[in-house]
Each structure stands twice: as structure tokens, then as C-alpha cells.
Amino acid sequence: MxxxxxxxxxxxxxxxxxxxxxxxxxxxxxxxxxxxxAHTGRAHLVGITGSPGTGKSSLVNQLALALRRPPEGTPPLRVAIVAVDPSSPFSGGALLGDRVRMRDLSGDPGVFIRSMASRGALGGLARATAAAVQVLDAAGFDMILIETVGAGQSEVDIARLAHTTLVVEAPGLGDDIQAIKAGILEIADILVVNKADLPGADNTERALRMMLELANPGRDPHEHQGWRVPVLRTVAAQAQGIPEVIAAVQQHAQHLRSSGEWHSRDRARLTHELEDRLRSTLAEEFHRRLPAADYEAAVEALLQRQLSPSQAVEKLLRQADPARSPQSGSSNG
Structure with missing residues (x-):
């Protein structure tokens, strides 16, 4: 087999x-x-992102526990977790500590946890995250929770991958204003104020609501493509507020399906993946066709300021494909 x-x-x-x-x-x-x-396309992909220290792993742990132990009369969901950990810039290794923090889920056959090293990839995800999610989708998991690295404001790639994106904040981190500058609030389908038992939780919630208003002038500040973005409070360490988050996630899935946005997000995600693979494949093919000496000569011409980067690209393309017509304004160098 x-x-x-x-x-x-x-x-x-x-x-x-x-x-x-x-x-x-x-x-x-x-x-x-x-x-x-052919066996993919059935799972609900849920991204969880936010700055370090917001308690994302604890929140993911509690969400998975609640999905596996739902109220009586509700069938449990099969849950997969993909937790992306930062790699060391020196060794390339990663702690992969999310499995340590999710010990409550060990031994449950309906839960599968996969930790992945980011391997230097930006945007909060590893390069293989989307592929791993496809494998878990084909394996029959109902919901896949994707926890990003936790680098904060640059983690917007998750919105391209997930159907539903949770942005997690916590009191006292001092990064509220930076979050809106980076646009991370724009990707939020659900906002979660975790560690809401700490001082400053009211201020954090108020700041998030204010930033939603600033980001959406002239209309319902919570509405995003027909969906009203909720701001929820949790204390993940004590499993408080978890049912409300799960209800919001499930309501968002219903909204996506009824509005047609589910199909639109799948199309955008697959288009992005196709373009990404096309770029990498074309680059590999280009390097196979072009002699290494020609490439090094182009780099040297850049260093000597004999060619601009765009002129160097055009020259390399013509060397790889002599039938290519020169672009207007380009120079042979």
C-alpha cells in the first residue's frame, strides 16, 4: 500500500x-x-495570528479541546493543527514548542498536530504550509487550525491561505497602533482580546474598536465584505470565552458559504499558489537554460553600474531566448 x-x-x-x-x-x-x-477542498481553514505573547498557542489548544468535546448532541470535529515556529537564523533549527504547549490534546485520535519550522520564510508561514494543509485536508480533517510564527505585523499571508482569520491581541503589549499601520486588522474576520483578565483589557478592546472605525470610515466599523467583525474576549488559560469564539468561527463559515465568499477565497488562494509555483518553476527553468557565466556577467555589470537591474533582466532574457524582441527603452549594455 x-x-x-x-x-x-x-x-x-x-x-x-x-x-x-x-x-x-x-x-x-x-x-x-x-x-x-482531488480529495481536498472540504476542510474549514482557520488562521490564528498576532504578536508574540498574546497566547495564540493556548487559544489554539483550547479551541481544539472544545471542538473535540462539544455540547451534548453536537458531533465532535476532527481537528488538525499546523503550528509554524520561527527558525534560528544561525542553525536553521526551530524549537517546535507548540507540541509541548498542547499536551492536553495528546492521545486523541481525532487531533493531529504538526509543527513546522518557518525556515526563513516571511509573512508568518513556512513555504510548505499550504502544501501541508492540503495533505491534512485530504486526510479528512474537518477544521485545520493554522497558527503563525508570531512575528506580528508582517503576518498577512495567512489571510491568503485561511477561510477565517483570527487576529489575537492582549493587554499591555503596546502594539495596538502598529497593528493598524501594518494593516493586520484588515485581514481579521474575528478579533480576540486574549488574557482579558489582565489590567488594560478594556483599553485594548476600546482601541481595537476605535481602529476598526478608522479603517472603515462612513460605514459600520465592524463590517467587512458583508461580515460584521466581532471583538471577543478570552482567557485561554482558563478556557473562558472559547465557546463564543467557536460560535463566531462557525457563523463566519456559514456567512462565507451563503454569500459565495467561500468560493471567492478558495479561488484567490489557489490563484496565488499557482502564481507562486509558476514563478519558482520559471525561475528554475530560466537558470537551467542560461549559462552561469552569462548570469555572473550580468551581476558584474550591475556592480559596475553599466546596466540597471531592469536592463540586466532584459539582457538575460534575450540571452536565454534570442528570438525575444527588445522592450521599448531597454539597452543592450
Whole structure:
């Protein structure tokens, strides 16, 4: 039985092995993704982002516990967690500590936790995060919680990947104004003030509501593409406010489906992934065609200020494809 067949049959070991292949971008991983793609598109992808210290991991832990232990009469959901940890800029390694913080979930066959090193990728996600999410989607998980690195304001890539994005804030971090400058509030479908038992929670909630008003002049400050962005309070360490967050996540999923926005977000996500893969594939093909000496000569021409970067690109393209017509205003150098 192949890894793909074993994964579709529900074998967790096959799932873990295929995720490793995908994360390392091996031929087997790429083949597995191709084979599994037809089985994707069913999971609800939920992103959790915010600055370090807001308690994202604790919140994710409590959300998963509540989804696995719902009120009587409600079936539990199968939940996967992808937790992206920052890599060391020196060794490339990562602590991958989210599994340590999520010990309450260990032993539950309906939960799968995967920690991933960011490997230097910007935007809060690892380069293989989207591919890992596809594997977990094909494995039949109902909801996939994607926790970003926690670098704060640059973490907007999650909005391209997730259907629903939670932005987590906490009192006393002093980054409220920077958050709106970076536009991180613009990606929020749900705002969560975690650690709401700490002093300053009222001020943090008030600041978030004020920033929503500043970001949406002339209309309901909480409304975003027909969805009214809620500002919720939680104390994840004590499991307070978790049912309200889950209710908001499920209501947002219903809104996306009823409004057609679910399809639109899937289309935007897949378009972005296609363009990203196309760029990387074309770059690899370009370097295969172009002699290394020509590339080094272009770099040297840049250093000597003999060519501008745009002129160097045009020259390299013509060297790789002699039939290419020169662009207007370009120079042969």
C-alpha cells in the first residue's frame, strides 16, 4: 500500500511521513500532493495570528479541546493543527514548542498536530504550509487550525491561505497602533482580546474598536465584505470565552458559504499558489537554460553600474531566448 493509499485509509503514520516528504519538497512529496489534490477542498481553514505573547498557542489548544468535546448532541470535529515556529537564523533549527504547549490534546485520535519550522520564510508561514494543509485536508480533517510564527505585523499571508482569520491581541503589549499601520486588522474576520483578565483589557478592546472605525470610515466599523467583525474576549488559560469564539468561527463559515465568499477565497488562494509555483518553476527553468557565466556577467555589470537591474533582466532574457524582441527603452549594455 502506498503512502497516499494508507493516508486515505486513515493511517496516522502515513500522514506524518507524507507531511515530512512534502515539507522537504521531495519527488515523493510532490507526487503525493498531485495524487491527493482531488480529495481536498472540504476542510474549514482557520488562521490564528498576532504578536508574540498574546497566547495564540493556548487559544489554539483550547479551541481544539472544545471542538473535540462539544455540547451534548453536537458531533465532535476532527481537528488538525499546523503550528509554524520561527527558525534560528544561525542553525536553521526551530524549537517546535507548540507540541509541548498542547499536551492536553495528546492521545486523541481525532487531533493531529504538526509543527513546522518557518525556515526563513516571511509573512508568518513556512513555504510548505499550504502544501501541508492540503495533505491534512485530504486526510479528512474537518477544521485545520493554522497558527503563525508570531512575528506580528508582517503576518498577512495567512489571510491568503485561511477561510477565517483570527487576529489575537492582549493587554499591555503596546502594539495596538502598529497593528493598524501594518494593516493586520484588515485581514481579521474575528478579533480576540486574549488574557482579558489582565489590567488594560478594556483599553485594548476600546482601541481595537476605535481602529476598526478608522479603517472603515462612513460605514459600520465592524463590517467587512458583508461580515460584521466581532471583538471577543478570552482567557485561554482558563478556557473562558472559547465557546463564543467557536460560535463566531462557525457563523463566519456559514456567512462565507451563503454569500459565495467561500468560493471567492478558495479561488484567490489557489490563484496565488499557482502564481507562486509558476514563478519558482520559471525561475528554475530560466537558470537551467542560461549559462552561469552569462548570469555572473550580468551581476558584474550591475556592480559596475553599466546596466540597471531592469536592463540586466532584459539582457538575460534575450540571452536565454534570442528570438525575444527588445522592450521599448531597454539597452543592450
Amino acid at each position: 502506498s503512502l497516499v493509499e494508507a493516508l486515505l485509509a486513515g493511517e496516522r503514520l502515513a500522514l506524518a511521513r507524507l507531511l515530512s516528504q512534502v515539507e522537504n519538497d521531495t519527488p515523493a512529496g510532490r507526487a503525493g500532493l498531485d495524487a491527493l489534490y
